[in-house]
Amino acid sequence: MKLFGGSKAWLSTCLVLLVAVIAPVQAVWPAPSNITTGQSTLWIKHGVFVTYNGGIVCWSSLSPAPSCMFSSPSTNKKPMVLQLPWTYGFSPPGPKFSSRDIVTGGVSRAMDAILNKNFVPWKLYARNKVQETEAAYNKPKTYITRLEITQTAKDSDSTWKPVAGEVDESYSLSLDTKGTAKIQAVSAVGVLRALESFTQLFFKHSQGSIYTSVAPVAITDAPTYPHRGILMDVARNWYPIENIFRTLDAMSWNKMNRLHLHVTDSQAWPLEIPSMPELAQNGAYAKGLTYSPSDIRSIQTYAIHRGIEVIVEIDTPGHIGIVAESYPDLITAWGAEPWTTYCAEPPCGQFRLNEPKVDKFLDKLMDDLLPRLASYTAYFHTGGDEVNFQEYLLDPTVGTNDSAVIGPLIQKFTDKNHARVRKAGLIPFVWEEIPASYNVSIGEDVVVQSWLGGTAIQDLTAKGHKVIDSNYNYWYLDCGRGAWLTFENGDAFDGNYPFNDWCGPTKSWGLVYSYDPRANLTEEQAKLVLGGEVAAWSEEIDETNLDNILWPRASAAGEVLWSGRTVDGQNRSQIEAGPRLNEFRERMVARGVRAAPITMVFCTQGMDGSTCELPM
Structure with a gap:
């Protein structure tokens, strides 16, 4: 057959x-x-x-x-x-x-x-x-x-x-x-x-x-896309290294080949930098909740033995407030209130955009970090998302939220940072806001990671950008778990009831599976879509629930990226895919990954995917 x-x-x-x-x-x-x-x-x-x-x-x-x-x-x-x-x-x-x-x-x-x-x-x-x-x-x-x-x-x-x-x-x-x-x-x-x-x-x-x-x-x-990945946020909640190893194992079973480590953010800096030990000493949640150079090397080596490349991200110039715990004169709006005015989530804090000391800091940081990474990867992710211009009203080196002033400063900042990446022999990644929202010009080598959905992929590829797709409407696996915020009784409670998160509802395996990163693109634009990543932002994820949040929903994206979304121009059916995914989930569980069930046993016994089909 x-x-x-x-x-x-x-x-x-x-x-x-x-x-x-x-x-x-x-x-x-x-x-x-x-x-x-x-x-x-x-x-x-x-x-x-x-x-x-x-x-x-x-x-x-x-x-x-x-x-x-x-x-x-x-x-x-x-x-x-x-x-x-x-x-x-x-x-x-x-x-x-x-x-x-x-x-x-x-x-x-x-x-x-x-x-x-x-x-x-x-x-x-x-x-x-x-x-x-x-x-x-x-x-x-x-x-x-x-x-x-x-x-x-x-x-x-x-x-x-x-x-x-x-x-x-x-x-x-x-x-x-x-x-x-x-x-x-x-x-x-x-x-x-x-x-x-x-x-x-x-x-x-x-x-x-x-x-x-x-x-x-x-x-x-053979795979359809060359980049088939998972974004793992190890800053907002810290993961013991064995959890990263287990995730790499499961990725290899799914024939996924890129682990994107979002390794620092405003909430915590768990990455040890030997020449700047104060960053992790002051920025980690607690002593010992850090990743040493040996840990990072072990993660990269473990990944390569499974056909996976690790791409490390230090997000800049936003999502970097935690640096203020060690270098307060480099950061603006650290802990500014009300935080909703100045950042997407607390604590606020961005690099001062016109401060020469920031250049010296990044020179030292990247000279330490990037050569160590470059032995194991072709890429480094420089971030660039969710820069809040309101913070620059508080920046003594800027003093305005005028995009006409801030835009050229972000251009200068990005150019310098990408020069550091290229000096180490690496290719820069950025989030899509860098070219799409701040009108920053980037090199032809730069890979743009898109998450905002809508026509973003069409718009980026129309401008000739190479793209990785992480559309939050489909591939943000942290969505639909309720708000991680808390609300005081009264207006805040009433106005936010029933406390849903910003990106709900839950992204079911069926929704993940329905997405086609190359939909509605010309043939030339489609060639620029290198692949995609599902994202596991960690506000409500840690080692206790990581497996059942990632798997088998990430498996659904894994098939889209390996096999393609369609057969002979027609979408693969959930009726056919469901029993196969259920079987594969059983294999992951047997191999030590606590993947969540996709349905009750009744629906897939006998491998008949139509047993629980909704009649039309």
Whole structure:
């Protein structure tokens, strides 16, 4: 059977047949460009012989990883004993990366997911039918014995810190009925993407063994967008580093490839700068709630081993008030009241726009930070959103809110800051207000992140800007949780009842899934949309609820960005996507991410997405 290719009528018929005949449907997420499956059962266990470009891959699904012994099942040679160079899950230090290490780590994680972190799919079968319809356990078994991985081109240093579109993430994956699996990819990153699809072919049997019932399998696949990301705000609420690692793991399962760390804001400065230790000492919420240079390097290295690039943001010239705790003469309107006059949320505070000391501060900051980041990324985000001109009435170096005065000062500030970024060999990111609201001219290299919705993407691309889409109407995952503000009894209470937040309602998976970043664009404009990011601003998110806010709603965006929003010009249907997303959610939970359910079990048992369809 073939999925996700061919005519719309054929695709619809195929999906109906799959739902009716096979339970559960083999449901790869995000949807591959092309996939064909059969109905033969294969089993898998420890000891699969894995090769990479002909050489033995010594993988382990155990933690810590022992030495391993392998002999090819096709020869009578004496087994070869190899010592694994790292324990499972640990990422060797960068910034030099080995394709073989990347692939070996990916194989180990994939086998761990298949063999140790799988699940019995009772939720996917008809009620009480799991034992009746799963693969027959007592019949003779054919086992998968080989996984042959071939990389057709060499990786370069830029593979690990790519400009958008620079790395070929395409792959092919096949599994025959005799027990041989093959992966072919241009890059090690493509191999990682293939391995994640490979993990989704398997389930745990109610008797404990691991099987697939859809052999033979053939997949060819490649992403639609080169930038598929999540914005994680670690300033408003601080996250222990293991939460960032877990998010990176889940991103890799979803074939997402950019983690945008909004690492400082007016509320807190958790980023340690060795040459300026007072910033974190005075700006963190508490001692120890900081990220050291070693932490940032570990995050970046962990990400690269999963095919993900980390982009760090220090937002300027707004969202920077916390610097006043260490350098009060650089900031205007720090803690100004009423805050609603001067900023989007308290505490207020922006860089003074005509203060020479600000240049010296940023020179020192960026000379310390950017060279350390540049070994692991091609980009640095300079912010630029929500600059409040009212604050410059209080700025002794400006003294006015007149845009005719402030605009040229922001232009000068941006030019200098982007020069610092380029000096470090990085490409600047900005929020869309820089070119769209303040009329600041930016270089052709600059990537603009858009969040304001409406016609913003059309307007930005019409001017030739490269764009990342984070439309808050669809992809702000913090929305709909109620106001984080408090209200005194009386007029404030009555006027704000029932205390909704500014960007509600909740962005359901269906709404996230409905969005097309390239809708209503010309062909030339569409090429300028590099991809998108869902945003998890952290006013009401911390490590206790991060997983179920991100997942599986970010998975919905992940499929839009990997697979595209449409098939043959028609939107992918929630009826088809819902059961696949539900199955993938079960896989994330089995692998240790507490993803939220998308519906009750009744609606997806039997993998019939129409069970809870609203009748017209």
